[in-house]
Amino acid sequence: MAKVYVFDHPLIQHKLTYIREKNTGTKEFRELVDEVSTLMAFEITRDMPLEEIEIDTPVQKTNSKVLSGKKMGIVPILRAGIGMVDGILKLIPAAKVGHVGLYRDPETLKPVEYYAKFPGDIEERDFIVVDPMLATGGSAIEAINSLKKRGGKSIKFMCLIAAPEGVEALKEAHPDVDIYIAALDEMLNEKGYIVPGLGDAGDRLFGTK
Numbered sequence: 425m426a427k428v429y430v431f432d433h434p435l436i437q438h439k440l441t442y443i444r445e446k447n448t449g450t451k452e453f454r455e456l457v458d459e460v461s462t463l464m465a466f467e468i469t470r471d472m473p474l475e476e477i478e479i480d481t482p483v484q485k486t487n488s489k490v491l492s493g494k495k496m497g498i499v500p501i502l503r504a505g506i507g508m509v510d511g512i513l514k515l516i517p518a519a520k521v522g523h524v525g526l527y528r529d530p531e532t533l534k535p536v537e538y539y540a541k542f543p544g545d546i547e548e549r550d551f552i553v554v555d556p557m558l559a560t561g562g563s564a565i566e567a568i569n570s571l572k573k574r575g576g577k578s579i580k581f582m583c584l585i586a587a588p589e590g591v592e593a594l595k596e597a598h599p600d601v602d603i604y605i606a607a608l609d610e611m612l613n614e615k616g617y618i619v620p621g622l623g624d625a626g627d628r629l630f631g632t633k
């Protein structure tokens with residue numbers, strides 16, 4: 425069963441408060457999302473495997489640890505997920521970045537893929553799928569379907585704020601995908617917004633309405 429991790433580090437919680445605040449402007453919002461994404465990337469990479477190599481310090485030979493795991497991939501869900509990519513790349517600069525674009529079918533209300541582009545060596549990478557908001561879970565589920573369909577095997581999902589409904593739906597659809605969040609909010613409202621949430625993450629990141 426998928427595990428759910430809530431990152432309650434004080435720096436993440438502090439910055440998240442100003443991300444939520446409606447008077448935070450676009451520039452500051454974008455910077456804060458970037459910073460929180462970096463801090464979350466630090467936490468999410470805690471289980472990366474290490475191996476020992478021999479090096480020469482100026483004093484003597486010694487064994488010291490370096491990362492030995494698979495290569496990484498980041499997959500933002502368009503468009504708001506883009507706001508989290510640079511923050512993660514600061515810590516994992518060699519990661520490749522795929523993209524998934526989804527729209528909501530007006531009749532079925534289900535997310536439909538309109539764009540997908542992933543690194544060629546998809547089966548060899550550990551992926552983090554990112555979207556600031558996990559609301560109903562529909563987009564996250566479909567984005568992960570899209571990645572798995574093309575060979576993605578090792579996948580984590582990371583968001584800033586999640587609704588309990590989204591967490592449950594994602595856990596059920598993808599029990600092999602652990603979920604990393606900065607805050608678990610109360611619920612979804614009738615318009616599909618997370619409450620208390622932060623409003624529309626894409627609009628706030630890009631200054632649109």
Ligand code: URA
Nearest residue numbers: 559617618623624625
């Ligand atoms: N997407 C958003 O940007 N905000 C929400 O509250 C829910 C989904």
